Amino acid sequence: xxxxxxxxxxxLGIPDQTVLILLMFPLVATLVAFFRQVIGIKAFGIYTPxxxxxxxxxxxxxxxxxxxxxxxxxxxxxxxxxxxxxIAIGMGMRVILKHFRLLxxxxxxxxxxxxxxxxxxxxxxxxxxxxxxxxxMYVFPLIVLVVIAEKFVAVQIEKGTKTALFLAVETLxxxxxxxxxxxxxxxxxxxxxxxxxxxxxxxxxxxxxxWTGLRVTEYIRFRDVLAHIK
Amino acid sequence: MFTLLRKSQKILGMNARxxxxxxxxxxxxxxxxxDDKILSKNVLKKAGVAVPELIAKIGTREExxxxxxxxxxxxxxxxxxxGFGGAGxxxxxxxxxxxxxxxxxxxxxVVTAHDIYTHVHNIIEGMxxxxxxxDIAFFEERLxxxxxxRPYAYRGIPDVRIIVYNKVPVMAMLRLPTxxxxxxxxxxxxxxxxxxxxxxxTTTTAVQGKRKIIExxxxxxxxxxxxxxxxxxxxxxxxxxxxxxxxxxxxxxxxVIDRDRGPVFLELNARPGLSIxxxxxxxxxxxxxxxxxxxxxxxxxxxxxxxxxFGGEIEEVLEQTSGKRVIGSVEEVTFIGKDNKRVTVKxxxxxxxxxxxxxxxxxxxxxxGSTLDAFDKINLSAFSIEKKGDGAVAERVxxxxxxxxxxxxxDVSVVWSSSGVTIRPIVKLYFIMDGVxxxxxxxxxxxxxxQYPAIxxxxxxxxxxxxxxx
Numbered sequence: 080x081x082x083x084x085x086x087x088x089x090x091l092g093i094p095d096q097t098v099l100i101l102l103m104f105p106l107v108a109t110l111v112a113f114f115r116q117v118i119g120i121k122a123f124g125i126y127t128p129x130x131x132x133x134x135x136x137x138x139x140x141x142x143x144x145x146x147x148x149x150x151x152x153x154x155x156x157x158x159x160x161x162x163x164x165x166i167a168i169g170m171g172m173r174v175i176l177k178h179f180r181l182l183x184x185x186x187x188x189x190x191x192x193x194x195x196x197x198x199x200x201x202x203x204x205x206x207x208x209x210x211x212x213x214x215x216m217y218v219f220p221l222i223v224l225v226v227i228a229e230k231f232v233a234v235q236i237e238k239g240t241k242t243a244l245f246l247a248v249e250t251l252x253x254x255x256x257x258x259x260x261x262x263x264x265x266x267x268x269x270x271x272x273x274x275x276x277x278x279x280x281x282x283x284x285x286x287x288x289x290w291t292g293l294r295v296t297e298y299i300r301f302r303d304v305l306a307h308i309k
Numbered sequence: 310m311f312t313l314l315r316k317s318q319k320i321l322g323m324n325a326r327x328x329x330x331x332x333x334x335x336x337x338x339x340x341x342x343x344d345d346k347i348l349s350k351n352v353l354k355k356a357g358v359a360v361p362e363l364i365a366k367i368g369t370r371e372e373x374x375x376x377x378x379x380x381x382x383x384x385x386x387x388x389x390x391x392g393f394g395g396a397g398x399x400x401x402x403x404x405x406x407x408x409x410x411x412x413x414x415x416x417x418x419v420v421t422a423h424d425i426y427t428h429v430h431n432i433i434e435g436m437x438x439x440x441x442x443x444d445i446a447f448f449e450e451r452l453x454x455x456x457x458x459r460p461y462a463y464r465g466i467p468d469v470r471i472i473v474y475n476k477v478p479v480m481a482m483l484r485l486p487t488x489x490x491x492x493x494x495x496x497x498x499x500x501x502x503x504x505x506x507x508x509x510x511t512t513t514t515a516v517q518g519k520r521k522i523i524e525x526x527x528x529x530x531x532x533x534x535x536x537x538x539x540x541x542x543x544x545x546x547x548x549x550x551x552x553x554x555x556x557x558x559x560x561x562x563x564x565v566i567d568r569d570r571g572p573v574f575l576e577l578n579a580r581p582g583l584s585i586x587x588x589x590x591x592x593x594x595x596x597x598x599x600x601x602x603x604x605x606x607x608x609x610x611x612x613x614x615x616x617x618x619f620g621g622e623i624e625e626v627l628e629q630t631s632g633k634r635v636i637g638s639v640e641e642v643t644f645i646g647k648d649n650k651r652v653t654v655k656x657x658x659x660x661x662x663x664x665x666x667x668x669x670x671x672x673x674x675x676x677x678g679s680t681l682d683a684f685d686k687i688n689l690s691a692f693s694i695e696k697k698g699d700g701a702v703a704e705r706v707x708x709x710x711x712x713x714x715x716x717x718x719x720d721v722s723v724v725w726s727s728s729g730v731t732i733r734p735i736v737k738l739y740f741i742m743d744g745v746x747x748x749x750x751x752x753x754x755x756x757x758x759x760q761y762p763a764i765x766x767x768x769x770x771x772x773x774x775x776x777x778x779x
Binding site: 116119182238289290291292293294297298300301302303304305307308 | 313316317319320322323324325328329394434519520522583586587590591592595
């Protein structure tokens with residue numbers, strides 16, 4: 080731990096978890112930007128996948144010495160389950176509420192109500208089944224997952240269910256990558272040791288922001304054209 | 310790997326489109342015009358571009374309550390002013406028989422004034438506008454389907470999308486509605502995009518949806534290449550005019566050809582999609598780079614430049630489908646003679662001649678000097694040929710007598726011309742034309758007084774198509 084961070088945590092009493100998250104968040108955001116500009120995975124903008132990565136991190140509270148996809152999914156089983164439930168309910172409510180011909184915000188509010196009760200139901204069910212893993216979750220990450228439904232519904236109205244589902248899967252993939260980054264012991268140690276190295280994300284993003292080459296997904300999209308032109 | 314990287318430079322991706330074209334060239338006030346359909350209509354009309362006629366508009370609840378539905382014509386279109394992706398548009402084909410306020414849609418279903426009232430209500434509440442802000446609903450003239458397009462289009466109306474940059478139309482495609490796209494000419498919904506040769510306005514290759522290459526329409530099995538788009542020059546002119554008027558530096562122009570009115574400008578697009586590159590099997594970036602920085606002084610000049618620079622894809626397509634190369638009436642040809650001696654000359658392509666002839670001088674350069682010398686020593690007057698039918702006999706007799714004695718000679722040919730009968734020696738060689746290697750038996754003759762030292766006859770043109778305008 081760098082002496083500066085040490086003094087913040089020890090002398091000022093700011094929780095090290097908070098410092099860690101604040102230092103890691105720019106890295107996650109940069110990762111999302113990289114996914115969009117270079118690879119071409121769109122997801123729901125930058126906020127949604129970053130915040131979900133963070134929520135996953137807070138829910139699991141795990142640290143990995145080395146990258147291990149199996150234990151990662153195991154630690155995130157509740158988080159992923161709730162994410163899928165949120166998307167499924169967002170979709171289902173659209174079909175049901177369509178017949179009522181409601182304006183946008185009241186419609187989303189009704190969806191939120193259903194989601195809150197569903198999550199509450201899952202927690203109660205978990206408690207009955209002696210699954211303490213659910214009950215110990217913080218409420219804030221749960222609320223964030225519920226809010227994701229709004230994003231989903233908005234895209235669904237604008238671009239259709241198929242696109243929205245596709246983007247939801249992309250968001251999950253990007254969030255999981257962000258989570259892997261956040262929970263890596265090596266990277267955590269590094270940012271504690273060199274907190275100002277995080278500022279390197281600024282030049283990195285300037286480069287990403289000027290990147291005009293084809294995205295990886297565009298190589299696939301235009302592969303027939305690429306094969307055809309001389 | 311490096312070729313892939315080099316090739317990828319020719320294609321316009323999302324990053325480059327936004328950073329180099331949309332953002333710096335389509336400024337806020339220009340986008341304000343393209344996002345507002347009624348405003349675009351006015352701006353374009355003022356610039357002398359034909360647009361669908363506005364019938365009426367409704368912007369408030371009050372106007373909606375007081376609207377006289379019987380004033381609407383038999384057929385019209387209802388649109389949200391700030392709609393996107395074709396959402397919220399209803400097309401009404403005609404009045405229901407005997408009813409004053411009921412109309413029929415393309416699928417035959419009946420729409421009453423009350424249905425339109427509800428729809429307009431939703432539009433002004435912002436159901437179809439970005440981020441749900443309140444909007445204006447408007448009624449406009451319905452454009453009618455050109456007879457030519459009837460077998461290609463499912464229900465809706467095809468349109469022509471043209472990318473205009475720096476006053477030059479750089480790429481175009483014909484967009485066809487399909488059953489899958491629900492009668493909308495939108496590629497993302499499963500519509501068809503057909504590439505267009507800029508010079509001639511003839512369609513080339515086609516794509517359905519984002520990247521499925523097709524050759525025929527899925528619903529009616531009509532071949533998609535070779536459709537000649539009518540009013541092609543007018544359409545290009547209209548697109549360039551629209552760019553000038555709208556001040557969108559990077560414009561996707563949508564033009565519909567109406568059965569009665571001809572080309573009518575439908576929509577300005579500030580963020581044109583990239584699939585047009587798949588439809589045309591060509592890179593947009595490469596074309597934009599070629600046009601960048603040109604000083605285009607007039608609309609007509611811009612159209613001219615676009616046609617000159619980006620025509621000619623037809624030829625490639627023709628070569629691909631027929632497997633034949635398209636050549637002009639004069640081509641550069643490399644002859645390969647004895648001992649691999651190579652000589653490159655301009656040759657006349659003559660589909661009226663049966664065989665290929667080369668000049669004596671060229672034959673000597675190719676190493677057939679000794680053959681010629683030996684041939685010249687023979688007293689040809691011994692072969693008196695009177696009637697046409699005797700030619701073949703004479704050739705056989707000649708070859709029997711001298712064939713083995715003259716090195717390199719494979720045959721002779723008896724030719725009648727204005728100067729009488731001549732016997733020409735024939736040798737075997739190869740020539741390379743437009744990258745194709747052709748084995749040929751060519752006759753040698755004195756062509757020193759003619760413009761080209763060689764003439765390629767139809768016997769050796771089997772692998773080529775001749776374009777006389779080239």
